[in-house]
Amino acid sequence: MRRVAIVGVGVSKFGYRPDVSLPELAWEAVKEALDDARLDAKDVEAYVVGNVGGWSSEPLPAVVVGEYCGLAPSSGIRVEAACASGSSAVRTAYHMVASGEADIVMAMGVEKMNESPTPTVVEFIGRAGNYFWEFENFGLTFPGYYALHATAYMNKYGATEADLCEVAVKNHYYGSLNPKAQFQKPITVEECLKSKYVAWPLKLYDSSPITDGSAAVILAGEEVAKKITDTPVWIKAIGAANGTSNLSKREDFAGLEAARLAAQRAYRRAGIDPSEPVKHLDVAEVHDCFTIAEIMAYEDLGFAKRGEGYKLAREKQTYIGGVIPVNLSGGLKAKGHPIGATGVAMIAELTxxxxxxxxxxxxxxxxxxxxxxxxxxxxxxxxxxTVLSL
Amino acid sequence: MSTVVEKLREYLDRAEAEQIRQLDQLVAATGLPVYRDPKTGALIWVDVRELRLRFQLSVNRIAKFVEGLSQERLYYTVCRRCGAKYFPPQADCPRCKSSDMEWREASREGELVTWTVINVKPASFAHNKDYVVGIVKMPDGFNVTAWIDADPSTLRPGMRLRLFVGKRPGENYITYWFRPV
Known part of the structure; x- marks a missing residue:
């Protein structure tokens, strides 16, 4: 395996984007990434598209985007790992370059969730668990799944709804400084606490929005990367793991086992001390689809001890100047969460x-x-x- | 007495009726399903090809589970070779690669692990009032996800809940749920 660098990144404006079609939206990020790397579409030897779809009209997004962005006849595929489809695209592209199969590969993500009305989108993401045993008979929703974790976490450790809201307040604050974020306004804990429940104990302001958006990163092998850019950012390690589809099969609801395993695997490969990862890191983007998810992430990643993640939020330790700054992009919460694009956008932001x-x-x-x-x-x-390094 | 099938179709048709009428009038008047998005002014083509999905799921190898429902019982499986227990019931045991499974009836009481109230509902559940979904730990050695028929403010972790199997009121098809003991 050879070293792989990120040599170009691009992110579209996130939000409600009825002004563009799916391939036009993809092009915004693809063009920015190509310009950033000073490359043309024809230089890209292969591309991987993170897209979940269902709510949008194109069943073969990699084909449609490949034509529109001038990437075909290079090989392109679509990958799916739900809200982590973007990271799976980066990982697949990473393997193509690390193995020596290709020198320059693009990973992108694109999602047009607003091609369907909100109840249909709620239906689709609610089905994203184990369809028959969780949805068909019980109508769980995506906030509902995380709410099951939130209830358990709050009962176990005594975290409050106000603690969860601290995450939303931080991420909206940083979102207000990111011109590409869906939400541009800071909010207060009081506003968050007053917002309506979507799946008790989670409220509207605990939740990431329905978003259209795209992101792209260009990966290159070491020799080529050094010719393209003076500031390559290296993919140091990727750790990945899966959890059970049925939430009922989880041993513990106060964290996500798959995230803990993925972190352990990434830390081992990157040479990061798992007992004190913040010592090695300047900044993190974590998956805050709901506020509780960011708090569990602090613990699953080892930024806080078990049961103490909410204290990091309460003590504002994940702002710049704290123990470790988290989600300076605004996170999924304020930047927006175009499902398949999110993981790629995280890598673009950290680069x-x-x-x-x-x-x-x-x-x-x-x-x-x-x-x-x-x-x-x-x-x-x-x-x-995914761990990146200079 | 209509069941969830007809009820849901009627509900969705009613919810979409006005939109369909407007779309039809737009196409009739202009020859195009095109309008300007009121929020942004962006030009939108509304799909004229509606896609309705209703899947055909095989429950053939877990027929005993379905049979159990009609007898108001909840069944799980136990691997005859290694003793692994499965709920949702599995016809195959990945642990020892055996498909020799015993069907057993689940206990009638369990303990509440965690729960939520679904306030914003998916389209296909929108005809229901807010409902409570919980995960319940059964003494048999697995958890069950199901609705909890209770005032959510009375729920506490670890509280005893009783399992019911029968026709869900309003939807009139057989499923299972819990109620406080």
Missing amino acids: RQLRQEVERGRQAPIRKGMALAHNVGGTGHYAFV
Whole structure:
């Protein structure tokens, strides 16, 4: 396996995007990534598209995007790992380059969730567990699955709804500094607490929105990467794991086992001390599809001890200047969560963080030169932890 | 007495009736299913080809489970070779690669592990009032996900719940749920 670098990144404006079709939306990120790497579409030897779909009209997104963006006849595939489809695209592209099969590969994600009305989208993501045993008879929703974890976590450790809201307040604050974020306004804990329940104990302001968006990253082998850019960002390690489809089969609801395993695997490969990972990292993007998910992520990643993740939120330790800054992009919560694009957008954001080129007020101080992305698919059904380094 | 099948179809048709009428009028008047999005002014083509999905799921190898429902019983499987227990019931045991399974009836009481109230509902459950979904630990050695027929403010972790199998009121098909003991 050879070293693999990120040499170009692009992210579309996230949000409600009826102004563009799916391939037009993909092009926004693809063009930005190609420009960033000073490459043309024809230089890309293969491409991998993270897309979940169902709510959008194109059943073969990799084909449609490949034609529109001028990537065909290079080989392209679509991959699915639910909300972690983007990370699975990055991982597949990484393997293509690391193995020596290709020198330049693009990983992208694109999702147009607003092609369907909200109840249909709620239906589709509610079916993302074990269809027959969780949805057909019991109508669980995506917030509902995380709410099962939230209820258990809060009962076990005494975290409150206000603690969860602290995560939303932080992520909206950083989202307000990110021009590509879906939500551009800071919120208060009081506003969050007053918002309506979507799946008790989770409220609207605990939840990431329905989002259209795309992201792309270009990966290159070491020799080629050094010719393309003076500031390659290396993929140091990727850890991946899966959880049970039925939540009823989980041993513990106060965390996500798959995320814990993915972190252990990534830390081992990256040489990160699992007892104190924050010592090695400047910044992290974690999967905050719901506020409870970010709190569980702090613990699953070892940023906090078991049962103490909510204290990091309460004590504002995940802002810049705290123990470790988390989700300076605004996270899924405020930047938006275009399912298949999210994991790629995390890698694009961390690449720009490590290059120290994000907007003022949300740039992490880069001292150790390492960053971490934690991307969960479904409710801990898939987990990917990706470590980047300068 | 209509069941969930007809009830849901009627509900969805009613919810979409106005939209369908407007779309039809738009096509009749302009020859195109095209309008400007009121929020952004973006030009939108509304799909004229509706896709309705209703899947055909095989329960052939877990027929005993289905039979159990009609007898108001909940069945799980136990691997005859290694003793692994499965709920949802599995016809195959990946642990020892055996498919020789014994069907056993689940106990009638369990303990509440965690729960939620579904306030914002999927389209196909939108005809229901807010419902409580919980995960219940059974003494048989597995958990069961199901609705909990109770005021959610009275629920506590570890509380005893009783399993019921029967026709769900309002939807009139057989499923299972829990109620506080």
